[in-house]
Amino acid sequence: xxxxxxxWMWFPELLRVxxxxxxxIVAIVVPLxxxxxxxxxxxxxxIGYMQVRIGPNRVGPRGWxxxxxDAVKLMFxxxxxxTESNPYLFRMxxxxxxxxxxxxxxxxxxxxxxxLANIDASLLYVLALTSLGVYGVIIAGWASNSKYAFLGAMxxxxxxxxxxxxxxxxxxxxxxxxxxxxxxxxxxxxxxxxHQWYFIPLFPLFIVYFISGVAETNRAPFDVAxxxxxxxxxxxxxxxxxxxxxxxxxxxxxxxxxxxxTVLMFLGGWQAPFDVAPFTWIPAFLWFGIKTSxxxxxxxxxxxxxxRYRYDQIMRLGWKVFxxxxxxxxxxxxxxxxxxxxxxxxx
Amino acid sequence: xxxxxxxxxxSTVLVASAxxxxxxxxxxxxxxxxxxxxxSAACIWMTLEAEFLSIVLILVYVGAVMVLFLFVxxxxxxxxxxxxxxxxxxxxxxxxxxxxxxxxxxxxxxxxAFQLASMPRPVGHDADYSNTKELGRLLYTDYVFPFEIxxxxxxxxxxxxxxxxxxxxxxxxxxxxNQVKVVKSDRLKIIKMKGQPGAES
Numbered sequence: 001x002x003x004x005x006x007x008w009m010w011f012p013e014l015l016r017v018x019x020x021x022x023x024x025i026v027a028i029v030v031p032l033x034x035x036x037x038x039x040x041x042x043x044x045x046x047i048g049y050m051q052v053r054i055g056p057n058r059v060g061p062r063g064w065x066x067x068x069x070d071a072v073k074l075m076f077x078x079x080x081x082x083t084e085s086n087p088y089l090f091r092m093x094x095x096x097x098x099x100x101x102x103x104x105x106x107x108x109x110x111x112x113x114x115x116l117a118n119i120d121a122s123l124l125y126v127l128a129l130t131s132l133g134v135y136g137v138i139i140a141g142w143a144s145n146s147k148y149a150f151l152g153a154m155x156x157x158x159x160x161x162x163x164x165x166x167x168x169x170x171x172x173x174x175x176x177x178x179x180x181x182x183x184x185x186x187x188x189x190x191x192x193x194x195h196q197w198y199f200i201p202l203f204p205l206f207i208v209y210f211i212s213g214v215a216e217t218n219r220a221p222f223d224v225a226x227x228x229x230x231x232x233x234x235x236x237x238x239x240x241x242x243x244x245x246x247x248x249x250x251x252x253x254x255x256x257x258x259x260x261x262t263v264l265m266f267l268g269g270w271q272a273p274f275d276v277a278p279f280t281w282i283p284a285f286l287w288f289g290i291k292t293s294x295x296x297x298x299x300x301x302x303x304x305x306x307x308r309y310r311y312d313q314i315m316r317l318g319w320k321v322f323x324x325x326x327x328x329x330x331x332x333x334x335x336x337x338x339x340x341x342x343x344x345x346x347x
Numbered sequence: 348x349x350x351x352x353x354x355x356x357x358s359t360v361l362v363a364s365a366x367x368x369x370x371x372x373x374x375x376x377x378x379x380x381x382x383x384x385x386x387s388a389a390c391i392w393m394t395l396e397a398e399f400l401s402i403v404l405i406l407v408y409v410g411a412v413m414v415l416f417l418f419v420x421x422x423x424x425x426x427x428x429x430x431x432x433x434x435x436x437x438x439x440x441x442x443x444x445x446x447x448x449x450x451x452x453x454x455x456x457x458x459x460a461f462q463l464a465s466m467p468r469p470v471g472h473d474a475d476y477s478n479t480k481e482l483g484r485l486l487y488t489d490y491v492f493p494f495e496i497x498x499x500x501x502x503x504x505x506x507x508x509x510x511x512x513x514x515x516x517x518x519x520x521x522x523x524x525n526q527v528k529v530v531k532s533d534r535l536k537i538i539k540m541k542g543q544p545g546a547e548s
Contacts, residue, residue, distance in 0.1 A: 014349070089379075119398070120398065120476075120477050120478065120479065121398050121399055121402055121478070121479055124399070124402040124403070124406065125402055127402075127406055128402045128405040128406045128409075128410060131405075131406060131409070131410030131411070132405070132409065132410065134410075134414055135382065135414075138414070138417055138418075138421075139379070142375060142421055150421070153421075154418065154421070154422075157414050157415075157417070157418050158418070160414070161411055161414055161415060164410065164411065168406075181479055313523065316523075
């Protein structure tokens, strides 16, 4: 052991930092990818049962190997690059969608001490990265040189710009309440039990943030960018095989990310709802996982329940309902912080 | 060492992509290169410990402004052949503008304020130093009046832009609330009639 350690210390410091960080990144991304794979499986099962079907049950025991079979199938398919498309941008687009949604996990605190990069402005960092994902969609739509893909990209661009403002304002409310841009500090500001979590004082912002998150990930009922009934599959019609699979992975990774961020900012992160015995036995990262899964379940529930919004309805909801609601509630928080029987939330 | 390397990397990318913005033919590609230029500028700011400004640059310019920009540029149907026709005609004007810009840049950059001596390396801060907090303190104390005036101008601009779209147009539109609230009796009238004699057999 000592010899191993001395060999390790013999490497230059730069290399050691690099290796350690790389290992940490792998330790986050690999479980995340497994979660994504089984989230797709969960979606098919959950929606299946909601629609009184069974869902996939053939591959492996009770269908457990279905996502692996899907991945293998997609890997062996040919990636077709349309003629007259822009080949570089066409190949780059899926990476541009997946990259930001993985990079955002760098600042997510899983427990009190488990965080890859505890940077000061991590809330802004997350917001900046989630706003970058739209480029992949726009570039995919444009580079495919196809009408339907292009229409999907246009819809997605307008929708994401509209909902990002509401999302940003909802986060302004959170950082006003916590007095910090750091996700770790935001979670610790909510410590003390379920009555301290921000979803109570910031309830309108919680709802606005989560629904904007659903819109931002292009999920039902906001999935006009895909809109298979009118524009086939939107921005990714022309993609096949693994290139399509990357879009698919990115969508699910984004959903898990939005769920995790909702948990961190409004539902107390890794903290137990009550500080008494049976709740404190469960380790912190498990609480984080349980809460994230519960929020992620809503994405599936929405998809099984609501019909798709019309495009003008989406725009009305974003600009005329959500943004005014967040603006009013920011003013309310500002008042509450100083004149207050509610001060215990905003320490 | 790392800091220097990353500075040279990001500034090379920045200058190269800025060059591509003006030289590349396709306007969509030019806009995408502009995105890359903004992004590398943000990375350079990050190495100066200005993380708030750098992330806001990404958030505002890359995340919102350039998306709208691309949105417009993609919709345009630009005929490159026709754009090249006027090249010779506009060349003298272009050269004059370019020369003017170069002279201005030389005058400004060779001045005292941009000498290396007057721009010392900023001192590093501890890990718990909050750039955001310092910026906020500065904006809301020392520069509070300029800041408020800028805010007011932006507010007026927003109101002006909204009022431009509020012109009363002569268009018919549906109110979704009324559409949803509709019940059978609004649309359907059931009339009891006597059967006509001889119609049935």
